[in-house]
Amino acid sequence: MSGNKPTTIKEIARKLKISPSTVSRALNDHPSIGDVTKDRVRKIAEEMAYEPNQTAIFFKQRKTFTIGVILPKLSEPFFSDAISTIETVAEEKKYTVLLGQSLDNEQRELNIVQSFKKHRVDGILMSLGKNTANMDYLDILAKTEIPIVFFDCVPDLPNVHKVYSDLSTGMMEAIDAFIDRGHHKIALINGPESLLASKQRSEYFIKALKQRGLAVDTNYIVHTDLTEQGNEDAMESLCALADRPSAVVSFNDFVTLDLIRYAKQRGIVMNQDMYFISYANYPLWKYMDNPPMGSIEQYPDQQAQRAAEILFDCIDKKEAVEQAQEVIFPSKLVLK
Amino acid sequence: MSGNKPTTIKEIARKLKISPSTVSRALNDHPSIGDVTKDRVRKIAEEMAYEPNQTAIFFKQRKTFTIGVILPKLSEPFFSDAISTIETVAEEKKYTVLLGQSLDNEQRELNIVQSFKKHRVDGILMSLGKNTANMDYLDILAKTEIPIVFFDCVPDLPNVHKVYSDLSTGMMEAIDAFIDRGHHKIALINGPESLLASKQRSEYFIKALKQRGLAVDTNYIVHTDLTEQGNEDAMESLCALADRPSAVVSFNDFVTLDLIRYAKQRGIVMNQDMYFISYANYPLWKYMDNPPMGSIEQYPDQQAQRAAEILFDCIDKKEAVEQAQEVIFPSKLVLK
DNA sequence: TTGTAGGCGTTATCAT
């Protein structure tokens, strides 16, 4: 039960009085080795509890059969779904998954990338943190030739592989749903203006309103820093308007949780005085007495699956991945 | 942007017309190397974008600076909290985390252990799946000398390191809370009888009732297989009783979500006709109109932290870990 | 202060 080192091929060879190469070949079922020898080797290997030293093999093959996954935080169902899918795909390819949560912290993101690089992962799947602006690691990785595929929260750059959800389709459906139900005072509670995700929501929101012939009231577009306080403040500023909106598209379901709670405190009746639709389609709404009118599904599993496939294509050096891949899934409104 | 291999120490040596060992030492700031040489080496290394090949180092050191974490599923907040803590501790020790979700599947658990062993992780943190009975990997790991520390859902074996939550304290508090509020018809909706977790809940439930002088009505102890249907069935069987209980301890918050929904459908008014307390203390209750009376916190972060510490002690070969460590945190009722 | 040589475990190449 103490420091007895693992058996090596050499030891087997010595015991059998044959050469290490023969042992190696026998163990790998090489055709040129006789069945007798193979059997003898296998038997002894079994007895001595031989286990190939993968670190040696990785080293020699210049491959680790490991991919790194970097995402903001696993406590968001979107990402815990995604990682499950990634794991499944990886498992099929006999790969193992190295995990890193950035917690939306740019510095951590960089550290994780560095650490993954150190560990010589064969590839990286990454969803950016909410505030990430700096893309230095792209250079770092380009130098090291480690393929990287972004998903969900992707950088606004050409020449990188990315898989994400098209927020506009869901937005259009949301606005449609609101208008069809007679709403014309529709607001947007958006995330921080710096985020690409926010810019997109904003853009699609305005586009959708215009397309349906509604005027865009800038008072109806407010921002939250995504903290509980920020969410409440955003809601408050909407409620303070003389002409309060009757429908709200919110950044995501987490924000909406706070909005609904705040609204209730203020005596605003859900789905009567005010209607909500947000992004994410988290599974918890079915347990709520006052769920939002709908939520926009962004398909974490599909995104993760596709991103993982592209990554493995890169790793396996398929031709198709010479150019940067860009895969976009439409988002979809799900009524509650 | 193509197959130019990473710089090696040899190449730097050649370029500088000095020996590889000198380069190695210079790079590692060895005291015997002159400052001039160090500077020259560092400069060239920088220029040539030298990166030490960790796989070579791992191979040589017989260490990977990697720990494997195996847990049932990250979609449970308990585990996503736990993994965050583990990552933090690992990061401090310059370790990276390999992830494996067992999805409560024993075969997967074994595969993951095998895969981790292949990757020569320096240690493993593991929380068992709900149905795991087979502990073969313990032998596997013992042979390989890979330390393993269990947390939360731990095996009922001696001689293994384990960190878990004492369910009895929370149960006692729950029963106390119910009784103090005048309840004496108290039921338990338990998980599958096969689970250790269920056996414990059952045992502590009965013990707590007896301790407070209440009779134990076996009709008041029902089981669910933890599916939505199972949860509803369990609730149904309680509601069907002539003498319906007014208070229920349930297996966990997920079960309680279904119970509450079912109860509401049946016109049972929460916290009036019926009161609930369950294990987990998930963060979502604050958003619910009808939260349970309370929930029992099991401190994922503390458990994970402690387990990780023990694991690193094992890895660092501290004396203290020669005997199997067993750390128990009391669970605690949190009223809503 | 620096260089030389050997080895970590495995496998591929070239012999025999």
Add this chain to the structure above:
DNA sequence: ATGATAACGCCTACAA
């Protein structure tokens, strides 16, 4: 069918 040798990149005892 099997063996000897070299090499992957790095480190380090020993030598100079």
